[in-house]
Amino acid sequence: MKTSWPSASLVVGAAVVLALTTACGQDGGAAGTSQNVGATAAPGDVGDLGTGTGDGAGTGTGQVPGNAPEPAGKLSVSPNAEIGALVTDGAGRTLYRFDADTAKPPKTTCENDCATAWPPVAAGDAIAGEGIDEDLLGEVTRPDGTKQLTIGGWPAYRYAKDTAAGDVKGQGVGKKWYALAADGKKAKAEPAAGLSTREDPKLGEIVVDGNGMTVYRFLKDEAWPKPVSACTGACLEKWPVVAPVPANDTEGVAKKGLMSFTRPDGAAQQTVDCWPIYTFAGDKAPGDTNGQGVGGTWYAVKPDGKPAGVPGK
Numbered sequence: 001m002k003t004s005w006p007s008a009s010l011v012v013g014a015a016v017v018l019a020l021t022t023a024c025g026q027d028g029g030a031a032g033t034s035q036n037v038g039a040t041a042a043p044g045d046v047g048d049l050g051t052g053t054g055d056g057a058g059t060g061t062g063q064v065p066g067n068a069p070e071p072a073g074k075l076s077v078s079p080n081a082e083i084g085a086l087v088t089d090g091a092g093r094t095l096y097r098f099d100a101d102t103a104k105p106p107k108t109t110c111e112n113d114c115a116t117a118w119p120p121v122a123a124g125d126a127i128a129g130e131g132i133d134e135d136l137l138g139e140v141t142r143p144d145g146t147k148q149l150t151i152g153g154w155p156a157y158r159y160a161k162d163t164a165a166g167d168v169k170g171q172g173v174g175k176k177w178y179a180l181a182a183d184g185k186k187a188k189a190e191p192a193a194g195l196s197t198r199e200d201p202k203l204g205e206i207v208v209d210g211n212g213m214t215v216y217r218f219l220k221d222e223a224w225p226k227p228v229s230a231c232t233g234a235c236l237e238k239w240p241v242v243a244p245v246p247a248n249d250t251e252g253v254a255k256k257g258l259m260s261f262t263r264p265d266g267a268a269q270q271t272v273d274c275w276p277i278y279t280f281a282g283d284k285a286p287g288d289t290n291g292q293g294v295g296g297t298w299y300a301v302k303p304d305g306k307p308a309g310v311p312g313k
Helices: 113-117
Strands: 015-017 032-034 073-078 084-087 096-098 136-142 146-151 177-179 195-200 204-209 217-218 261-262 266-272 297-299
Touching: none
Parallel strands: none
Antiparallel strands: 015 032, 073 084, 096 177, 136 146, 195 204, 217 297, 261 266
16 A cells, blocks of 8 residues: 545534525625534543553553454445545544654554553554545554554544444543544544535535535425525425525535525525525435435436436436
8 A cells, every 4th residue: 555645624513503594596695603513522631541641642662462453344435424425444433643653654643551451543444435545555564573553644543432333522631632633643523614525425525515415406496586495384394494504604515606595494504506495304424425316306406406306317
């Protein structure tokens, strides 16, 4: 494997508030503010897993027996509502990086008690799964001669207190340990756009809201000469409207026709290319697309506002 460090970013997790309406078809959007969701895992030490300094730095000079890197398996990118998209191993366990290490050149500094609390990930069997660039996978030789996986140059670890797939108890520990993003950067919670895009393996690039939830269009709606929503009453229980989003709180979404309008019930709703947009109550986690194709009238939204994956189009 070879190691490179292209720049990339994956961020999710925010909520938006109401904004002003602009004319349909114009560049711009609604003005307002947004509230962001941060990581909830508080910094701490490694507890009874060792006698290190609390930041996982370790204190000895040799490698503790049994700390040889564990196999990685097929790596993938998993969404986390509070942290964002992070890398998991073949068993679904979160992978982490350590601020005391270096990526250029790759170097690991976690040994002894630290390596008991933060088991290194072996490089030999690592497979680049969906969302992982194989060119970013590499390896670094540990002091005991074993090979540790690197992602974007950063040595990869697990956290011993993560006991189940999806656990992220290591996030922020000692203010030096962070879940790995697919490009090797920290997958820490950062302000995310109220509307942005993500690459879906089946639908291509689609729009998501500030919480990473898929955004949809209703083919019975109208956009011209002004937005009109045909989803009313009980329909809105399954298809909640997306509240207005400031134009400067969007990433990757076409600015033309990015506006909000007032519904007959008085609620304000966001549009993309003047088409009203919604989320789906049946989507339970970021990345879900359970609303795609429902009734032959509901479809995910492309960055230019067109419906994604419509049969025959």
